[in-house]
Amino acid sequence: MTEQAGSTGGALAGGLTEPVTPEGRTLLEILGRHLPGMASGAGEHDRNGTFPLDLVRSLGADGVLAATVPVEFGGLGVSSVHDVCLAVKRIAEADASVALSLHMQFSRGITMSYEREHGTDTGRPLAERLLRLMGTEKALISGALKDAGGTTELVPAADGGWRLTGRKILVSMAPYATHFVVAAQTRPTSGPPLTASAFLPADSLGLKAPDNWNGMGMRASASTEVLFQDCPVPAADVFLRGPVGVRSDAAMAGQTVSSIGLLGVYAGIAQAARDFTVAGTARRRGEPAAAVRTLIAELDVKLYTLRTALAAALANADHYAYRATDDPDERGRLMMAPFQYAKLIVNRTAASIVEDCMTLVGGASFTANHPLSRHYRDVRAGWFMQPFTYADAVDHLSAHALGTDVAGAAS
Numbered sequence: 001m002t003e004q005a006g007s008t009g010g011a012l013a014g015g016l017t018e019p020v021t022p023e024g025r026t027l028l029e030i031l032g033r034h035l036p037g038m039a040s041g042a043g044e045h046d047r048n049g050t051f052p053l054d055l056v057r058s059l060g061a062d063g064v065l066a067a068t069v070p071v072e073f074g075g076l077g078v079s080s081v082h083d084v085c086l087a088v089k090r091i092a093e094a095d096a097s098v099a100l101s102l103h104m105q106f107s108r109g110i111t112m113s114y115e116r117e118h119g120t121d122t123g124r125p126l127a128e129r130l131l132r133l134m135g136t137e138k139a140l141i142s143g144a145l146k147d148a149g150g151t152t153e154l155v156p157a158a159d160g161g162w163r164l165t166g167r168k169i170l171v172s173m174a175p176y177a178t179h180f181v182v183a184a185q186t187r188p189t190s191g192p193p194l195t196a197s198a199f200l201p202a203d204s205l206g207l208k209a210p211d212n213w214n215g216m217g218m219r220a221s222a223s224t225e226v227l228f229q230d231c232p233v234p235a236a237d238v239f240l241r242g243p244v245g246v247r248s249d250a251a252m253a254g255q256t257v258s259s260i261g262l263l264g265v266y267a268g269i270a271q272a273a274r275d276f277t278v279a280g281t282a283r284r285r286g287e288p289a290a291a292v293r294t295l296i297a298e299l300d301v302k303l304y305t306l307r308t309a310l311a312a313a314l315a316n317a318d319h320y321a322y323r324a325t326d327d328p329d330e331r332g333r334l335m336m337a338p339f340q341y342a343k344l345i346v347n348r349t350a351a352s353i354v355e356d357c358m359t360l361v362g363g364a365s366f367t368a369n370h371p372l373s374r375h376y377r378d379v380r381a382g383w384f385m386q387p388f389t390y391a392d393a394v395d396h397l398s399a400h401a402l403g404t405d406v407a408g409a410a411s
Contacts, residue, residue, distance in 0.1 A: 015304070015307050015308055015311060016082070016085065016086055016089065016264075016267065016307045016308075016310055016311040016314070017086075017307075018086075019080075019082075019083045019086055020080055020082050020083060020318075021078070021079070021080045021083055023076055023077045023078040023079070023080075023083065024078055024080055024082070024083025024084075024086065024087070025083075026076055026078075027064070027067050027076055027078050027083065027087050028083075028086070028087060028090060030062050030063065030064055030076075031059075031064065031087060031090060031091065033062070034055070034058065034059060034062070034064075035090065035091070035093075035094045036094075037055070038052070038055060038091070038094040038095050038098060039093075039094035039095065041055070041095070042094060042095035042097075042098075042220070042374070043369065043371065043374065045095070045097065045219070045220035046097070046219045046220055046374050047219075047368070047369060049213060049214060049215075049219045049220065050220060051097075051101075051173070051175070051176060051220055051221070051222035052095070052098060052220060053176055055098065056098070056101070056102075056140070056173075056176070059102070060138040060140070061138075063075070063076055064102070065102075065105055065134065065138055065139075065140065066109065066134050066135045066138070067084075067087070067105075067106055067109065068084060068105075068106045068107075068108075068109025068110045068113070069109045069113075069131050069134045069135040070113055070131065070135075073128075073131045073132050073134075073135035073136070074132070074134075074135025074136040075109060075131070075134065075135045078106075078109075079110065079113065080318050081110065081257055081260055081261050081314055081317045081318055081321065082311070082314040082315065082317075082318055084103075084106045084107070084110065084261040084264075085260065085261040085263060085264035085267075085310070085314055086264065087106070087264070088102065088103045088106065088261050088262065088264030088265055088268065089264035089265075089267045089268040089271065090268065091268065092264060092265045092266070092267070092268025092269055092271075092272070093268045093269075093271050093272040093275075094272075095220065096218065096265055096268065096269050096374075096375075096378040096379075097218045097219060097220035097221040097378070098220065098221075099264065099265045099268060100172055100218055100221050100223075100262070100265050100381070101172045101173045101221050101222070103261055103262050103264070103265065104141075104142060104143050104172055104173065105134070105140065105141060106261060107143075107257075107258040107259065107261060107262075108130070108134070108141050108143065108181065109131065109134060110257055110258065111254060111257060111258045112127040112128075112130045112131050112134075113127075113131065114254070114257065114321075114322075115127035115239070116128050116131065117324075118324050119239070120239075120240070122235075122236065122238075122239075122240070123239050123240075125236070126199060126236060126237060126239065130179075130181075130199065133178075133179065137178075139178045139179055140173060140176060140177050140178045140179070141177060141178070141179045141180070141181060142171055142172060142173045142174050142177035142179070142180050142181075142226075143171070143180070143181050143182075143183075144168035144171045144174075144180050144181070144182040144183065144226050145168065145170075145171075145183045145386060146168060146169050146170050146171075146386075147166060147167070147168060147169075148167045148168065148169040148225060149167055150166065150167075151166065151184075151185055152164070152165070152166025152167070152168065152182060152183065152184040152185070152228065153165055153166060153184060153185055153186070153187045154184045154185070154186045154187065154196055154198060154233065154238065155186075155187050156187075156188060156189055157232065159232075160235055161232060161233055161234045161235045161237075162186070162198065162232075162233045162234075162235065162238055163230050163231065163232060163233070164182065164184060164198050164200070164206075164228045164230075164231040164232075164233050165228055165229055165230055165231070166182075166184065166228050167225060167226070167227050167228070168182065168225060168226045168228075169225045170223045170225075170384070171209070171223060171224060171225065171226045172218075172221045172222060172223045173221070173222050173223075174209040174222060174223070174224045174225075174226050175209050175210070175211035175222050175224055176222060177202050177209070178201065178202055179199065179200065179201050179202060180199070180200055180201075180202065180207070180226065181197050181198070181199050182197065182198045182199075182200070182226075182228065183195075183196075183197055184196050184197070184198055185244050186240070192243045192244065193243070193244045194240050194241060194242065194243055194244065195241040195242060195243075195244055196238050196239060196240050196241055197238070197239040197241070198233045198237065198238050198239075199233075199237045199238070199239075200231060200233050200237060204231045204232070204233075205230075205231060205232060206228060206229040206230050206231040206232075207226070207227070207228055207229075207231050208226070208227040208229075209224060209225075209226045209227075210224060210225070211224060212224055212225075216377055216380075217374075217377030217378040217379075217380055217381050218377075218378055218381050219377075248329075248332075249328075249329035249330075249332040249333050249405075249406075250328035250329050250331070250332045251332060252332035252333065252335060252336035252387075253320065253321070253328070253331050253332040253335050253336075255336065255386075255387050256317050256332075256335040256336055256339045257317060257321050257335075259339075259385070259386060259387060260313060260314060260317050260339050260342070260343075261314075262385055263310055263313075263342060263343060263346045263382075264310075265378075265381075265382070266346050266347065266350040266379055266382040267306055267307060267310055267346060267350065269350055269354065269375050269378055269379045270302075270303055270306060270349065270350040270353040270354065270379070271303065272371075272375060273353055273354045273357040273371075273372060273375045273379075274299050274300070274303055274353055274357060276357070276371055276372065277296075277299070277357040277360050277361055277372070278296060278299070280361065281296065281360060292360060295356050295359065295360055296360070298356065299353055299356055299357070302349050302352060302353050302356075303349075303353060305345065305349060306345060306346055306349040306350060306353075309341065309342050309345045309346070310342045310345070310346055312338065312342070313338040313339050313341065313342035314342075316334070316335065316338045316339075317335055317338075317339065320334055320335050321335075329406075333400070333405060333406070336387075336396065337396070337397065337400045340388065340393045340396055340397055341397070343382075343385075343388075343393065344390075344393060344397075346382065347382040347383050347390075350379050350382065351379050351380065351382075354372065354375045354376050354379050355376070357372055357375075358372050358376060
C-alpha cells in the first residue's frame with residue numbers, strides 16, 4: 001500500500017520499507033495497481049466471510065501468483081525472502097486475509113525452486129512440475145499442514161503409489177485451490193515411517209474441501225478443513241523426507257525460508273492500524289492531550305522495533321538461504337533462532353500496537369464493522385503460525401541460549 005504522508009514507512013535502511021532486488025520492485029509495482037481495490041473491499045469480505053476470488057484471479061492475470069517462480073518457468077523470479085515479506089506486508093495493510101493466503105503461494109515458489117536445485121532424484125522433477133504449473137497455468141496451490149484428530153498418513157497402494165488419508169484444518173484458500181501439498185507420514189509395509197509431502201490436484205478422488213470457514217479472524221481467507229479419504233497419489237508425486245521422530249536441524253533452513261515471510265502479515269496489520277489511528281487523530285481539532293501524544297510516539301517506537309527486528313531476521317535468512325555447501329545442521333540453527341526472535345517480537349508488538357490504537361480511537365473500535373476490530377481479530381492469528389508455537393519457541397530459544405540445541409549436547 002502506498003505510504004501516507006507522515007507515516008513511519010519512509011525509505012529507512014533496514015526498516016522493511018524498500019525491496020532489495022529488481023524482481024521484488026517489479027512485484028511491488030504490480031501489486032500497487034491492485035491494493036486500493038483490495039483495501040476498499042476488505043471490510044465487506046470480512047463481514048461476509050467471503051474469499052475475494054475475482055481479486056485473486058486478477059492478481060494471477062498480472063503474474064502475482066507466479067511471483068516467486070523462476071522466469072524460465074513463466075514467473076517473476078522473486079527469490080529474496082525479504083522482498084516476499086515486504087510484498088506480504090503491503091498486501092496485509094490492505095487485507096490481511098489475502099496476504100495470509102498469498103504468502104502460501106509465494107513460499108511454495110521459493111521452496112520448490114530450492115527443491116529443484118538441491119532435492120532428491122524424485123523431488124527435483126516434481127518441484128519443476130509444480131513450478132511450471134504455477135508459472136504457465138496459474139495454479140493456486142494450497143498447503144495442508146495442521147492435522148485434526150489423527151495423523152495424516154500415506155499407505156502403500158497396490159500400483160506402487162500411495163493412498164492418502166487424514167483431515168487437515170486451517171487450510172487457506174482450500175475451496176478454491178487447484179492443487180494441494182499435504183504434510184503426511186508414510187506407513188510402509190517395511191522400514192521406518194518417513195515424513196513426507198504429497199502433491200495432488202483438487203479434483204482427486206476422495207478429496208473434499210467444503211467452503212465452510214467461519215473464523216474469528218482472517219475471515220476472508222477461506223481457511224477451511226480438507227478431508228482426504230483413500231486419495232490415490234502416484235509415487236512420483238510424493239516428496240519423501242527423513243524418518244519420523246528423528247531430529248533434523250538441517251530441515252530448519254527450509255522451515256525458515258518457507259515461513260518467515262508470513263510475519264509480513266502481522267507487520268502489515270500493525271502498520272495499517274497505526275496509519276489509520278494517526279490519520280484520524282491528526283484530523284481532530286485542537287492540540288492532542290499529552291497522553292494521546294505519548295501513545296502515538298510509543299506506536300512509532302514499537303513499529304520501528306518490529307520492522308527493524310524483522311528486517312534483520314530476513315537479511316539473515318537471505319544470507320544463508322542458498323549456502324548449500326555449509327554444514328546443514330549449523331546452517332539450520334543459524335537461520336531458525338533469528339526467525340524465532342523476530343516471530344516473538346512481531347507477535348507481541350503487532351498485537352500491542354493494535355490494542356494501543358483501539359485505546360486512542362475509543363469505543364467505536366469495538367464495533368464489529370470497524371477497521372480496528374478486524375485488525376484486532378486478525379493479528380491474533382500470528383501466535384498459531386508455524387514454526388513454532390510459543391511453547392515450542394521457548395524450548396528452542398532457551399536451548400539455543402544454553403548451548404543444548406545441538407544434537408548430542410548434554411542436557
